[in-house]
Amino acid sequence: MIRYVAFLRGINVSGKNIIKMEDLRNQFESLGFKNTITYIQSGNVLFETEETNEGELRDTIEAHLELNLGYRVPTIIRMFHDIRKVVKNMPYDNIKEEDKSRLYVTFLSEAPSYDVKGALGVYSNDAEYARVVKREVYVYTGNYGKTCFSNSFIEKKLKVSATTRNWATLNKILEL
Numbered sequence: 001m002i003r004y005v006a007f008l009r010g011i012n013v014s015g016k017n018i019i020k021m022e023d024l025r026n027q028f029e030s031l032g033f034k035n036t037i038t039y040i041q042s043g044n045v046l047f048e049t050e051e052t053n054e055g056e057l058r059d060t061i062e063a064h065l066e067l068n069l070g071y072r073v074p075t076i077i078r079m080f081h082d083i084r085k086v087v088k089n090m091p092y093d094n095i096k097e098e099d100k101s102r103l104y105v106t107f108l109s110e111a112p113s114y115d116v117k118g119a120l121g122v123y124s125n126d127a128e129y130a131r132v133v134k135r136e137v138y139v140y141t142g143n144y145g146k147t148c149f150s151n152s153f154i155e156k157k158l159k160v161s162a163t164t165r166n167w168a169t170l171n172k173i174l175e176l
Contacts, residue, residue, distance in 0.1 A: 001034060001035075001048040001049065001050060002048065002049060002050070002051070002052065002079060003035075003037055003044070003046065003047070003048050003079070003080035003081075004047055004048070004049065004054075004057065004077055004078065004079055004080060005044065005045070005046050005077070005078050005079075005080055005083055005173060006028075006043075006044075006045040006046075006047070006058075006061060006075050006076070006077055007044060007075070007076040007077075007078070007107050007163045007165060008024075008042075008043030008044075008045070008073050008074070008075050009043070009073070009074040009075070009076070009151065009162075009163035010067075010073065010074060011024075011041075011042070011043045011073060012041045012042065017069075017071055017073070019069060021038040021040075021041060022038075024038055024043070024045060025037070025045070027064065027065060027068055027069075028045055028047050028061075030064075030068075031060065031061070031064055033047035033048060033049050033083040033172065034047065034048045034049070035048045037176050039169070039172060039173055039176060040088060040169065042165070042168065042169070043073075046080065046173065046176055054077045054078075054079075056171050057077050058075050058076070058077045058109075060129050061073075061075050061077075062074070062075050062133070074109075074161050074163065076107040076108070076109055076161065076162070076163050078107065080092070082126070083170060083173060083174060084174055086105060086136055086170065087167075087171060087174065089133065090103070090138060091133055091138055092131075092138065092140060095140065097171065100167045100168075101141055101166075101167065101168065102141060102142055102156050103138065103139070103140055103166070103167040104138075104139040104140075104141070104144055104149075104164050104165065104166050104167065105136050105138055105139070105161055105164065105165055105170060106130075106136065106137040106138075106139060106149070106151065106154050106163070106164040107135065107136055107156070107162065107164070107165070107168070108133075108135045108137065108154075108158065108160045108161070108162050108164045109161035110135060111134055111135050111159045112132060112159065112160055113159070116157065116158050116159055117130060117132050117158075118132075119141040119158060120132060120137065120149065120154070120157060120158070120171070123148050123149070127141070127142060128140060128141035128142065128147055128148070128149065128157070130149045130154075132158070135176070136160070137154055138160075139164070139174060144164070145164070150164075151163060151164055
C-alpha cells in the first residue's frame with residue numbers, strides 16, 4: 001500500500017462548499033482507501049491505496065467528490081514521503097525557526113513549463129517572496145491573506161492548478 005496526502009482546494013472557505021471532516025473521510029473510504037485520516041477543516045486527507053498513478057487517483061477522487069457533493073473539488077495528490085521531502089528541502093536557508101510561521105507551500109498539479117517558471121520572481125521583494133521548486137512554490141510572507149502570491153495568482157502565472165498550506169500544517173501532517 002502507498003500512503004498519500006490529498007490536498008483539497010476550496011472546501012470550508014467563507015461558508016462555501018462545507019463538508020464535515022467525518023463525511024470527507026467517509027467519501028474517501030467509500031472509494032476503498034484504507035487508513036484514512038483527515039486533518040483540520042481545510043481539506044487534508046491522508047490515505048493508503050494500491051494505486052500508483054497520481055493523475056488517475058486525482059481524477060477518481062475529483063469525479064467521486066463532484067458526484068457525491070454536487071460541486072467540483074480540485075485536488076492535489078502527493079505521496080506521503082514527498083511531503084517529507086518538501087519540508088526537508090525548503091530552499092530558504094536564512095529563515096529563522098521563529099519566522100517559519102510566515103512560510104507557506106503551494107502545491108501545484110504539475111511542474112510548470114520552463115517558459116513560465118520564472119514568472120513569480122518579478123513580484124518578489126524583501127517583505128515577501130516565492131520560489132518554484134519542482135511541483136511546489138515556497139512562499140514567504142508576513143500576511144498570507146494580503147499576499148500577491150495567492151492560489152489564484154500562482155495558477156494564473158504558472159498555468160497550473162494549485163492549493164496552499166502553511167508550514168505548521170505540513171509539519172503536523174508528517175506526524176499523523
